[in-house]
Amino acid sequence: MAAKEEREPLFSPKNIRLITNPINVDNPITKQVLGICSALAVTVKLEPAIVMAISVTAVLSVGNFIIALLRNSIPSRIRIIVQLVIIAALVILVDQILKAFAYDVSKQLSVFVGLIITNCIIMGRFEAFAMANKPWPSLLDGIGNGIGYGLILVIVAFFRELFGSGTVYGFQIIPDSFYNMGYVNNGLVILPPMALFAVATIIWVQRSRNKELIED
């Protein structure tokens, strides 16, 4: 995306694609296969998955924006360290703000907030996009990738919570009569490997619907 003579509109088709592509064809989890680690960790229940998705989107978009602002001044030899410092600072800020204004949510997320620092999507987008693009497209790219990541997280968490605990968002869905008839929650779904099966199924469905995504 080279510099242009005339200003392009804020929501030009190209910029819109920065948001929509990561949600579908360029999804960070199913296409770029980044961020698998947290997809395993926080998808046992729907609620932490949703808050995680929001937090990652916030950190990713603001971080992308800051990196893009600084991109011409960052010495290339220490760029990874600079990116890490910015991620860590933003995550600590998010954590502090949650603790002050949304204490219950922060209690629930506990260690997962710290885990955002190690989320490879963030480093990946900083390195691949924000270092080479202007702040505004970078911000959009961050939002798009955050939403794309969150979408998969929510889908996986929905199925894992439904089959693993019989609830959705904490509300009991599978009625007691089922349990009385001998239905048992599937304990296997709660264990991390099942998240991989779920992600793999999503990738399968997505690639069979869109042949372009299939690699040789």
Add this chain to the structure above:
Amino acid sequence: MDKNSNAYIFIYASVMVVLVAVVLTSANLALKPLQEKNKQNEKMINLLSSIGVSADATNAAKLYSEHVIKEVVINKAGEELSVYSKGKLEHGDVRAFDVNLKSALKTIEKTGEVALPLFIMNKDGNEYFVIPVYGKGLWGPIWGNVALENDKNTIYGVNFGHESETPGLGAQIATSPTEGRVVFSDEFKNKKIFDESGNFTSVKVIKGGVANQSEVKPIHGVDAISGSTLTSNGVSEMLEDCLVNYINYFKKDN
């Protein structure tokens, strides 16, 4: 200026680190009072919930002052080191509410010196003894409050909290009581921590169910959550390690 010269890199890194440090420190200082207040509210909410009073962040302080009779700090012999009631310290120099349970338990381990908090609370005219407990779960700390009835033996209610137990498994120890469903903390009701001859037994969390074993009497045991053996063991140990320090206090008044 050459962006790859050592001087530039050093200056860049130093300026960035200082800037980040300033931003984070000021955020921390600005938000600290709010965070402290949240922590205190949570402590009050937990204490209240062990005697079956549900509170939220908005009314915790008010309900707490209504329900607490006095806060005491006790030592190993069961003497009251400090008493705090009706908003002021009657004697001693530290308020039980401000005792850091984690470090108090560490001191016991190291020096054997006991200074643990106990909350005497009332509800509908009945007196309850609420003991805060703290211990290790599978992944991180777990904690809770145990409310004993007037006989200082029968459990009236408990509540537990945890930092990072497995969601859906060990984390269920903290499931809050819901109408019509028996949650983990409900199982503790009416269990006893002393046997008939007055020996301390604590309450054990038993893998495989209380009904399927004979070592622990049903009155001193509760069923573990399936799939979370290590968290359950943590709860058992926590209860035993914390409650044991209160034996002398409870026996003394009998």
